[in-house]
Amino acid sequence: MTDSQLKELNDIDQMVCQWLEELMHQARELVQSHVDVQNKDGNARNLVTNVDRENECWLDQKIRTFNPHAKIISEEGFGDHLVDMDGDVWFVDPIDGTMNFVHEHTDFAIMVALYRDGKPLLGWIADVMGNDIHHGGPAIGVQINQQKVPATPDVVLSQSILMLSGRCLVAGDYGYKTLAQKALAFRVIGSAGIAFSYLLKGQVNGYVSKLMPWDVAAGRVLAESLGFIVTNLDGQALNMLSSNTVLVATYSTHHEIVTMLKG
Amino acid sequence: MTDSQLKELNDIDQMVCQWLEELMHQARELVQSHVDVQNKDGNARNLVTNVDRENECWLDQKIRTFNPHAKIISEEGFGDHLVDMDGDVWFVDPIDGTMNFVHEHTDFAIMVALYRDGKPLLGWIADVMGNDIHHGGPAIGVQINQQKVPATPDVVLSQSILMLSGRCLVAGDYGYKTLAQKALAFRVIGSAGIAFSYLLKGQVNGYVSKLMPWDVAAGRVLAESLGFIVTNLDGQALNMLSSNTVLVATYSTHHEIVTMLKG
Numbered sequence: 001m002t003d004s005q006l007k008e009l010n011d012i013d014q015m016v017c018q019w020l021e022e023l024m025h026q027a028r029e030l031v032q033s034h035v036d037v038q039n040k041d042g043n044a045r046n047l048v049t050n051v052d053r054e055n056e057c058w059l060d061q062k063i064r065t066f067n068p069h070a071k072i073i074s075e076e077g078f079g080d081h082l083v084d085m086d087g088d089v090w091f092v093d094p095i096d097g098t099m100n101f102v103h104e105h106t107d108f109a110i111m112v113a114l115y116r117d118g119k120p121l122l123g124w125i126a127d128v129m130g131n132d133i134h135h136g137g138p139a140i141g142v143q144i145n146q147q148k149v150p151a152t153p154d155v156v157l158s159q160s161i162l163m164l165s166g167r168c169l170v171a172g173d174y175g176y177k178t179l180a181q182k183a184l185a186f187r188v189i190g191s192a193g194i195a196f197s198y199l200l201k202g203q204v205n206g207y208v209s210k211l212m213p214w215d216v217a218a219g220r221v222l223a224e225s226l227g228f229i230v231t232n233l234d235g236q237a238l239n240m241l242s243s244n245t246v247l248v249a250t251y252s253t254h255h256e257i258v259t260m261l262k263g
Numbered sequence: 264m265t266d267s268q269l270k271e272l273n274d275i276d277q278m279v280c281q282w283l284e285e286l287m288h289q290a291r292e293l294v295q296s297h298v299d300v301q302n303k304d305g306n307a308r309n310l311v312t313n314v315d316r317e318n319e320c321w322l323d324q325k326i327r328t329f330n331p332h333a334k335i336i337s338e339e340g341f342g343d344h345l346v347d348m349d350g351d352v353w354f355v356d357p358i359d360g361t362m363n364f365v366h367e368h369t370d371f372a373i374m375v376a377l378y379r380d381g382k383p384l385l386g387w388i389a390d391v392m393g394n395d396i397h398h399g400g401p402a403i404g405v406q407i408n409q410q411k412v413p414a415t416p417d418v419v420l421s422q423s424i425l426m427l428s429g430r431c432l433v434a435g436d437y438g439y440k441t442l443a444q445k446a447l448a449f450r451v452i453g454s455a456g457i458a459f460s461y462l463l464k465g466q467v468n469g470y471v472s473k474l475m476p477w478d479v480a481a482g483r484v485l486a487e488s489l490g491f492i493v494t495n496l497d498g499q500a501l502n503m504l505s506s507n508t509v510l511v512a513t514y515s516t517h518h519e520i521v522t523m524l525k526g
Contacts, residue, residue, distance in 0.1 A: 042423065043449065044422075044447060045447065079522065099447070099448055101481075103424055103447070103448075103466075104424065104467065105459070105465075106464075106468040107466075107467055133465065147394060158307065159307075161362075161366055161367065161453075164442065166450070166451070167448075169365075169432075169433075170432075170440060170443040170444055170449070171479070177433060180429065180432075180433040181433055184307060184308065184362070184366070185308065185362055185366075185453060186429050186451060187429070187451050187453060188429070188449060188450050188451040189450060189452075189453060190424075190448060190450055198367070201365040201369075202368075203366075203369055204367065205369060224293075227348075250519050
């Protein structure tokens, strides 16, 4: 990568960090005030708020102002409908963990990612109440705020703490119960962004959940940059245009899980 | 309660808060350094460290210096073997969530409680990495650090987020799967103290886990002071001298759960 390419990435990284600082500040003010909550499909577990919509609208506009040719995949309908990953594709999750935002007032995130011709380039996860921005990518490394994050040590499954989707576990989705039993321990936190934050900080060693593209795009960029393997539960590459059952783990744990669940 | 009785409680409250400030500071220094970890019974999921032992020894000595007649129930063997709850009984959990302390470096707590003739009097939960001390009791109210905590609003089960023991859920213990399905959502965090912290902050509405006396003693004092109902899963009073499957919930959720699991 040339110096000017690196400079471009660093400039974009800093620009998006500034956007997220602004949104985090707003969201912290809003979390204690009245938020307009709606069930997305008559399902009390699938929530959307005015904050989700306003954040997405604001971020999508910022991206389109920066690059009018950018394509955007985002959760609440302000993005584009894409059929391929050609060119610059941005992913936006305006509030990840909306149930936590509404009910817990903690453990929610704002996420943005940039892919170029299908390749993960940059990712950002803002842990709003923790006031931490996780950002970077394979070329520029990963930082939490200003602090460089080291590569993940390799850990085997029996010594791994896994983040699992509680909903998938209790629905009996394939593999989850086995993973919950075989891992050293498992945790359920209710937000993909916060699950990735635990991973990036080295607090847990793997994460398995059914995720939409905007739930996984940023976390994938950052986790891969630290040496985590990110695939679907069969060990196949993710399709960034559809939902996937996502497996993120250290090399050894990833290999054990894929082998075990195939066997 | 007389003014002098209230003064006694406030003085004890402040004294123990100071002890915990000191231990929290130490534990934050130790969490990133070398900790001597042992499996308690050849079980990789049941850990004890030198920090557990040293904290307990230190706290038990502080308590005995303050009140040579006090009886102590504590996790790592420096306490007494009690057959009744007569007089002043202290409970000490020197590191709650030892696996999180060792592996995650977050989401662990130090807990102390004081019962008098079987009645919950005062409780303290120090969320070490969050730097929060939850403290108080029925007579003096509950505070997080210097901030008064309001009584819990009543919430029904379908609107409740529950903290559940991941180990009990995946082992198929009676009731857990039903609760995970019927609640709005469930979370697994790996520490009773941190689960109680989420409850006291109003972030979740109930908690179900199999707990030893030192795991539940402080949380029970504080949760009851805010209007939560704390019993075993049958709705019976806890036995503070043995392990219990503990149900902590708002009034309506508690009633629904006990009725549902009996039916």
